[in-house]
Amino acid sequence: MDPTVQKIIDELTRAGERHDADQPDRLRRWRVLEPDAGRFVRLLAHTTGARRIVEIGTSRGVSTLWLAEAARTLGGTVLSLDTDPAAQDDARRSAAEAGLDDRVEFRVQDGGEALAALADGEVDLLFLDAERTEYTAWWPHPVRVLRPGGVLVADNALSHPDEIAPFHDLLLQDPSLLVTTIAVGKGELVALRR
Numbered sequence: 001m002d003p004t005v006q007k008i009i010d011e012l013t014r015a016g017e018r019h020d021a022d023q024p025d026r027l028r029r030w031r032v033l034e035p036d037a038g039r040f041v042r043l044l045a046h047t048t049g050a051r052r053i054v055e056i057g058t059s060r061g062v063s064t065l066w067l068a069e070a071a072r073t074l075g076g077t078v079l080s081l082d083t084d085p086a087a088q089d090d091a092r093r094s095a096a097e098a099g100l101d102d103r104v105e106f107r108v109q110d111g112g113e114a115l116a117a118l119a120d121g122e123v124d125l126l127f128l129d130a131e132r133t134e135y136t137a138w139w140p141h142p143v144r145v146l147r148p149g150g151v152l153v154a155d156n157a158l159s160h161p162d163e164i165a166p167f168h169d170l171l172l173q174d175p176s177l178l179v180t181t182i183a184v185g186k187g188e189l190v191a192l193r194r
């Protein structure tokens, strides 16, 4: 791991913990990805040789940095989507500080709308970290956009199992997918498209 990127991830993670501890409104918390889950999504990027990575839910860009560092090694890019322009401004500054701004396209756009506009099979790794209850409305695009051998990961599978259950069920009913939940961070729901 690039030490400069790791340092910025560590600082942002600590800043996020301090920020969220004082913020009663869930939607105004940063809710950054836990370090072990960050290491896991980075590992998945390498495992799949991901060159086209899409994430929905930038916030301050912690997961973006984990993914973009992998993308740089793999010769790929990250498209990071969020509906909050102020959060993306902060994330953009962090990516520039980390020297990864040339690897990330930050775009203020609804994740479902963006997924619907992507071509079949163009995504190697899709990371979902937005409002879990919206994911079923995005169907079938989260799977349609994956190439065979591509992977979808959704955060909060164990912290919010009830919210993610309907989406989990859709994944389980799709015969093209291998699905499991990994107990790192807040729980990562993982689906491999065969």
Ligand SMILES: C[S@@+](CC[C@H](N)C(=O)[O-])C[C@H]1O[C@@H](n2cnc3c(N)ncnc32)[C@H](O)[C@@H]1O
Residues within 6 Å of the ligand: 030, 031, 032, 033, 056, 057, 058, 059, 060, 061, 062, 063, 064, 081, 082, 083, 084, 087, 109, 110, 111, 112, 129, 130, 131, 134
């Ligand atoms: C849990 S935070 C993301 C944390 C981030 N992945 C990280 O590791 O720092 C969720 C983010 O999803 C964004 N969001 C919620 N609904 C969305 C949607 N429909 N499309 C795009 N972004 C959305 C929120 O604005 C918020 O910034």
